Amino acid sequence: MKSIALANQKGGVGKTTASINLASLWAGRSKVLLVDMDPQGNSTSGVGIFTKEVKWTTADVLEGKCSIREAAQKTGFANLSIVPAHLGLAGLEADSLPIHRLEENLQQIEGEFDFVVVDSPPSLGRLTLNVFAAVERVLVFIKAGHFSITGLEQLFLTVVRLRLRNVNQSLKVLGLFYNEAQPNTRLHQMIHGALSEAYSPLILGAYIPRNVHLGEAQVVGEPINFFDPRARGYRAYLQLAEEVLQKW
Amino acid sequence: MKSIALANQKGGVGKTTASINLASLWAGRSKVLLVDMDPQGNSTSGVGIFTKEVKWTTADVLEGKCSIREAAQKTGFANLSIVPAHLGLAGLEADSLPIHRLEENLQQIEGEFDFVVVDSPPSLGRLTLNVFAAVERVLVFIKAGHFSITGLEQLFLTVVRLRLRNVNQSLKVLGLFYNEAQPNTRLHQMIHGALSEAYSPLILGAYIPRNVHLGEAQVVGEPINFFDPRARGYRAYLQLAEEVLQKW
Ligand SMILES: Nc1ncnc2c1ncn2[C@@H]1O[C@H](COP(=O)(O)OP(=O)(O)OP(=O)(O)O)[C@@H](O)[C@H]1O
Numbered sequence: 001m002k003s004i005a006l007a008n009q010k011g012g013v014g015k016t017t018a019s020i021n022l023a024s025l026w027a028g029r030s031k032v033l034l035v036d037m038d039p040q041g042n043s044t045s046g047v048g049i050f051t052k053e054v055k056w057t058t059a060d061v062l063e064g065k066c067s068i069r070e071a072a073q074k075t076g077f078a079n080l081s082i083v084p085a086h087l088g089l090a091g092l093e094a095d096s097l098p099i100h101r102l103e104e105n106l107q108q109i110e111g112e113f114d115f116v117v118v119d120s121p122p123s124l125g126r127l128t129l130n131v132f133a134a135v136e137r138v139l140v141f142i143k144a145g146h147f148s149i150t151g152l153e154q155l156f157l158t159v160v161r162l163r164l165r166n167v168n169q170s171l172k173v174l175g176l177f178y179n180e181a182q183p184n185t186r187l188h189q190m191i192h193g194a195l196s197e198a199y200s201p202l203i204l205g206a207y208i209p210r211n212v213h214l215g216e217a218q219v220v221g222e223p224i225n226f227f228d229p230r231a232r233g234y235r236a237y238l239q240l241a242e243e244v245l246q247k248w
Numbered sequence: 249m250k251s252i253a254l255a256n257q258k259g260g261v262g263k264t265t266a267s268i269n270l271a272s273l274w275a276g277r278s279k280v281l282l283v284d285m286d287p288q289g290n291s292t293s294g295v296g297i298f299t300k301e302v303k304w305t306t307a308d309v310l311e312g313k314c315s316i317r318e319a320a321q322k323t324g325f326a327n328l329s330i331v332p333a334h335l336g337l338a339g340l341e342a343d344s345l346p347i348h349r350l351e352e353n354l355q356q357i358e359g360e361f362d363f364v365v366v367d368s369p370p371s372l373g374r375l376t377l378n379v380f381a382a383v384e385r386v387l388v389f390i391k392a393g394h395f396s397i398t399g400l401e402q403l404f405l406t407v408v409r410l411r412l413r414n415v416n417q418s419l420k421v422l423g424l425f426y427n428e429a430q431p432n433t434r435l436h437q438m439i440h441g442a443l444s445e446a447y448s449p450l451i452l453g454a455y456i457p458r459n460v461h462l463g464e465a466q467v468v469g470e471p472i473n474f475f476d477p478r479a480r481g482y483r484a485y486l487q488l489a490e491e492v493l494q495k496w
Pocket residue numbers: 010011012013014015016017018038042120121122179180181208209210211212214215216218233257258259260370391392393394395396
């Protein structure tokens with residue numbers, strides 16, 4: 001069972017959009033579980049699950065009120081299940097949440113899914129630490145902007161610290177990935193130049209252009225491969241889904 | 249002393265960019281204090297303040313290690329001071345932070361500044377509650393996307409709850425404001441249609457277009473009026489700065 005988290009404590013870089021679309025593309029050939037670890041519940045509403053249809057949430061799983069198997073519910077998309085999030089999850093951001101809770105739960109369903117994709121909140125708090133303790137790969141989404149860079153150092157420090165403290169020996173940053181990329185602008189080239197110095201081997205070749213259909217798909221609660229397979233955003237996510245598997 | 253917070257728990261909508269640019273524009277005629285309440289410290293680096301130049305931070309003020317007057321430091325821009333943030337602020341997100349801490353500190357400097365502009369983190373946790381308890385106006389930045397809408401209800405509920413619990417009687421949402429707006433797209437029109445039903449009188453007329461110079465300015469640590477006063481983004485922020493004062 002491959003497990004990957006989309007992470008970046010910088011807000012609005014595309015973590016949720018990527019979680020939904022990568023999970024849905026991999027669900028074409030495999031069984032995929034999407035875990036929404038963001039109290040905003042954007043992955044949950046992004047695949048068309050609304051609050052009244054939710055029985056158990058990620059918070060219930062982390063608090064031990066139910067098993068992850070019970071909380072995982074089918075979506076309207078074949079082979080794609082989700083553990084939905086709800087605002088109550090924000091209450092678990094406090095330091096009392098044991099760091100291995102998500103990991104313990106994922107171990108119980110080892111082999112029942114081929115992929116687990118985890119969408120994380122825009123912070124490096126207790127919820128994200130739980131995510132990093134539970135997965136084997138982290139994909140870092142970046143929107144080319146100054147603040148993406150200042151946050152990356154902190155993100156990498158967090159990953160290294162978790163490895164050093166033996167919290168998760170197999171945790172590896174799979175790669176950095178540009179979203180809403182405009183490679184021809186001076187800003188993008190400035191940012192890319194700065195990032196290449198420190199992270200060059202990790203920067204993936206593929207990137208996702210700005211594409212309004214990606215946003216439209218979320219209004220109707222569908223992944224892009226269902227909403228509009230002709231969209232530029234769809235083709236870019238196909239490339240990303242392939243490259244991530246190659247670099248695993 | 250007028251006080252305003254830029255808020256939206258949705259990440260990456262433009263809170264920091266707006267905090268810096270509005271503070272800088274108002275500093276043209278008034279004395280302005282920018283308070284960075286986001287542990288990412290993006291407002292701090294966005295006005296060119298780097299970690300080694302920082303003596304006291306927002307966390308020190310909230311923990312009572314120094315007064316806000318001691319922590320407020322001059323920036324390279326006339327009449328603009330900042331209380332800088334540092335990652336350590338994330339540790340205060342826990343429930344033990346008394347809700348009136350920031351308010352008590354701002355009261356000590358009543359009259360020493362004409363404006364206080366507060367940049368908040370992408371969450372509705374303890375830090376943002378401290379912000380809402382301390383300011384009189386909230387400006388909600390929105391990036392036209394599905395997830396902006398789902399989060400707004402929660403934001404308004406939080407504001408109403410603080411008023412009902414007598415935490416801050418003068419707290420008012422000044423308005424909703426579109427950032428990186430593309431008014432001619434179907435997505436923008438869909439989102440605007442949905443938002444108008446619920447929030448119509450609050451939606452401001454002016455909006456900020458997508459403008460790469462706004463991102464470039466942050467790489468060099470300057471507000472847009474210093475970096476490039478010919479930029480489209482600058483003119484849009486001038487309009488916003490005026491409209492906010494009119495609607496105060
Ligand atoms: N390539 C793209 N082109 C156009 N719009 C995009 C693209 N990627 C993401 N978006 C839009 O940008 C907004 C932010 O994306 P998203 O919500 O996925 O980011 P996030 O990192 O999950 O945010 P948060 O930090 O709040 O969890 C959404 O409205 C989404 O529809």
